[in-house]
Amino acid sequence: xxxxxxxxxxxxxxxxxxxxxxxxxxxxxxxxxxxxxxxxxxxxxxxxxxxxxxxxxxxxxxxxxxxxxxxxxxxxxxxxxxxxxxxxxxxxxxxxxxxxxxxxxxxxxxxxxxxxxxxxxxxxxxxxxxxxxxxxxxxxxxxxxxxxxxxxxxxxxxxxxxxxxxxxxxxxxxxxxxxxxxxxxxxxxxxxxxxxxxxxxxxxxxxxxxxxxxxxxxxxxxxxxxxxxxxxxxxxxxxxxxxxxxxxxxxxxxxxxxxxxxxxxxxxxxxxxxxxxxxxxxxxxxxxxxxxxxxxxxxxxxxxxxxxxxxxxxxxxxxxxxxxxxxxxxxxxxxxxxxxxxxxxxxxxxxxxxxxxxxxxxxxxxxxxxxxxxxxxxxxxxxxxxxxxxxxxxxxxxxxxxxxxxxxxxxxxxxxxxxxxxxxxxxxxxxxxxxxxxxxxxxxxxxxxxxxxxxxxxxxxxxxxxxxxxxxxxxx
Numbered sequence: 033x034x035x036x037x038x039x040x041x042x043x044x045x046x047x048x049x050x051x052x053x054x055x056x057x058x059x060x061x062x063x064x065x066x067x068x069x070x071x072x073x074x075x076x077x078x079x080x081x082x083x084x085x086x087x088x089x090x091x092x093x094x095x096x097x098x099x100x101x102x103x104x105x106x107x108x109x110x111x112x113x114x115x116x117x118x119x120x121x122x123x124x125x126x127x128x129x130x131x132x133x134x135x136x137x138x139x140x141x142x143x144x145x146x147x148x149x150x151x152x153x154x155x156x157x158x159x160x161x162x163x164x165x166x167x168x169x170x171x172x173x174x175x176x177x178x179x180x181x182x183x184x185x186x187x188x189x190x191x192x193x194x195x196x197x198x199x200x201x202x203x204x205x206x207x208x209x210x211x212x213x214x215x216x217x218x219x220x221x222x223x224x225x226x227x228x229x230x231x232x233x234x235x236x237x238x239x240x241x242x243x244x245x246x247x248x249x250x251x252x253x254x255x256x257x258x259x260x261x262x263x264x265x266x267x268x269x270x271x272x273x274x275x276x277x278x279x280x281x282x283x284x285x286x287x288x289x290x291x292x293x294x295x296x297x298x299x300x301x302x303x304x305x306x307x308x309x310x311x312x313x314x315x316x317x318x319x320x321x322x323x324x325x326x327x328x329x330x331x332x333x334x335x336x337x338x339x340x341x342x343x344x345x346x347x348x349x350x351x352x353x354x355x356x357x358x359x360x361x362x363x364x365x366x367x368x369x370x371x372x373x374x375x376x377x378x379x380x381x382x383x384x385x386x387x388x389x390x391x392x393x394x395x396x397x398x399x400x401x402x403x404x405x406x407x408x409x410x411x412x413x414x415x416x417x418x419x420x421x422x423x424x425x426x427x428x429x430x431x432x433x434x435x436x437x438x439x440x441x442x443x444x445x446x447x448x449x450x451x452x453x454x455x456x457x458x459x460x461x462x463x464x465x466x467x468x469x470x471x472x473x474x475x476x477x478x479x480x481x482x483x484x485x486x487x488x489x490x491x492x493x494x495x496x497x498x499x500x501x502x503x504x505x506x507x508x
Contacts, residue, residue, distance in 0.1 A: 052108045059104060063097040066090060099244070138240035143224075144172050145233040146195070160217065160240050162209035172234075180206045180214070190219065195231050198223050204241070216242045268338050281318050286480045289319060289327045294507070295391035295442075297327055300479035301502040304453065304491050314341035314382065315450045316349050317500040320356075325391065328356045331500050332384035332403065333450040344380050348373065348425075352386065362386040362399035363435030366422060370401065370433070373426040382425040385448055389440070394506070396446070399435045401425045404454075407466055408438070409445040412474040414467040444506045445473045445482055452499030453490050465489070479505040 069090055140157025144150075153169035161170070161178065170177075172191055176184045183205035193199040201221040206214055221236030280303065281287075287299040301317045314334030322328055330352060334345050351372050355365045365386055373382060383403035389396050398406065398417075402424035405417045420434035440446065447466065454465060469485055476482045482503040490499075 049108065052104060056101060056104045056108065059097055059101045063094065063101060066093045066097060096244070139237065140239075141235065141237050142169065143233055143235040147232055157238060160215065160238065161207065162211055162213070178207045178209075180208065187219075191234070194221060194223050194234055198225070198231065201236060214242075215240055216245045271339055280316060281320070286478060287319060288507075289321045290325060290391060291321075293391060295394055296507045297329075297389060297391070298479040298505040298507055299329075299502065300483040301500065302483050302487055304487065304499045304501070306452070306498045312342060313337050313452070313498045314345035314380075315452065315498050315500045316345050317448070317502045318349060318353070319502065319504070320353065322356060322359075322388070324359065327389045327391070328353075329387040329389065329446075329448060329502060329504055330356075330385060331448045331450055331502055332382060333452070333500075334382040335380050340378055341380075344373075344376065344378060344382075347376065348382065348384075352384075356386075356388070361435060362388055362397055363420070363433045366399045366401050366425070366433035367431065370425045370431050371429070374429050380426055383451070384425055387446075387448070389504070394440050395437055396440055397435060397437050399433050401433060402427070404449060404451050404463070407447040407463065408440075409447070409470050409473045410441065410443070412470055414470040414473070416463055416467075440506045442506055445476070445479075446504045446506070447482070447486075447501065448504075449501040450499045452497035453486075453501055476505075479503040 067090075138156070138160060140154045140160050142151065142153045142157055145152075149171070151169040151171050155165060157169075158165050158167075176187055179187055186203055186205050190201040190203050194201045201219055204216060204218045206216050208214055218239045218241045219236050221234060223231040224233040224235060226232040281301070289297050289299060297319075299319045301319070303315065303317070306313075314336060315332070317331045318328065319330075320328050330349075332345075332348070332352075334341050334348065336344075348369060352365065352369060355368055360368065366384065369384065373380060382401070384401045385398065385403045385406065386400075387396055387398040387406065398420075399422060400419050401422045403422075405419040407414050408417055417438060418436070420436040422433040423431050449466075454463065466486075469482075469489065472485045473482050476485065482505065483501065486501050486503070490501075
């Protein structure tokens with residue numbers, strides 16, 4: 033509804049039909065593309081906040097494109113058609129009115145005449161307010177009665193600024209329809225001035241933006257959910273890292289056990305994170321001197337990631353250390369660890385390797401629970417030690433774990449690792465890749481040099497899981 037204030041200005045040139053048709057076509061095509069993305073997003077996991085946010089953005093984009101398409105359709109319907117020979121009769125088909133529920137039916141107009149106290153509403157505005165067409169339109173005095181109480185000052189300020197100060201109106205408020213439903217309306221308008229420059233009436237266009245605001249709120253909620261999830265993930269990751277660093281051995285670099293005497297072990301170890309550094313698992317390694325002079329060597333891995341995995345690893349490694357200090361043999365120790373894992377509050381599965389080296393006899397006693405066997409390198413070649421029987425920890429109650437022994441000689445290199453070390457990308461490197469390092473180990477003079485070679489070979493970004501590796505070199 034144009035204001036007579038601008039009646040003396042030349043009317044703007046309307047866009048040609050072809051240009052509007054082209055815009056409508058491009059909008060429809062883009063809307064179809066976005067809708068296809070939206071349908072694909074529905075197929076994903078509803079519990080993923082990132083995907084919920086993406087889907088909400090698609091919904092919002094669809095609403096915007098629907099609004100644009102309907103407005104372009106309204107623009108085209110109001111354009112004069114191309115005149116041909118058969119158009120002079122004036123029998124052109126009238127443009128089709130807005131369909132019920134369309135975006136066009138959610139845009140209405142009103143004018144309030146201050147001189148006659150008359151009000152006029154478009155049919156679309158009646159539909160927006162949910163009022164019958166034969167009812168009287170609401171006056172400016174009655175209009176606030178259908179608004180939510182907290183939004184009434186917004187409307188009052190807009191109307192006052194328009195009528196008193198001549199300012200254009202632009203704002204939103206919420207109404208309550210007769211059926212109890214709530215709608216959000218965006219109102220724009222201007223004062224209509226008389227010949228003396230005084231306000232004679234006021235006209236406004238009101239648009240129902242309820243669906244649009246709901247979509248925007250869904251996007252905001254989804255974005256907030258994503259941020260909360262990311263914050264939780266960062267916090268849990270930090271806690272898992274701190275717990276892991278607290279539980280794993282405090283020594284870094286190399287370690288000699290026992291510190292004095294012949295037959296001592298030169299020990300070095302390393303933790304290798306996965307390609308996704310956010311996956312902190314339950315891998316561990318440890319080496320410690322026992323009260324009887326022997327040395328404990330162990331590596332292991334629990335299923336899962338994050339705080340549950342690292343806390344369970346802390347519990348299991350603490351139990352292992354305590355039983356080893358008490359003098360329990362590796363095979364029996366594995367049985368007790370299995371029982372500990374079976375009775376824990378958060379049951380899990382795990383693999384472990386427990387070795388006890390006697391420097392006096394150079395004998396290594398060891399047992400395993402579903403874990404990769406140690407690799408023994410001697411004289412430029414390497415082999416897997418035949419594993420004694422042992423299933424995964426937590427897989428079955430009352431499981432029996434066998435124990436085996438092997439004699440080691442000066443210069444031997446023993447490699448213990450978790451299975452994540454050799455699983456890279458879409459291929460499993462397997463123990464063969466480790467055995468190929470035999471010549472390099474033969475030239476190494478320290479366990480730390482051996483670990484450095486392992487990290488260079490297996491420490492790339494293709495790692496699917498985190499891993500631990502421990503190298504013990506037998507001294508003379």
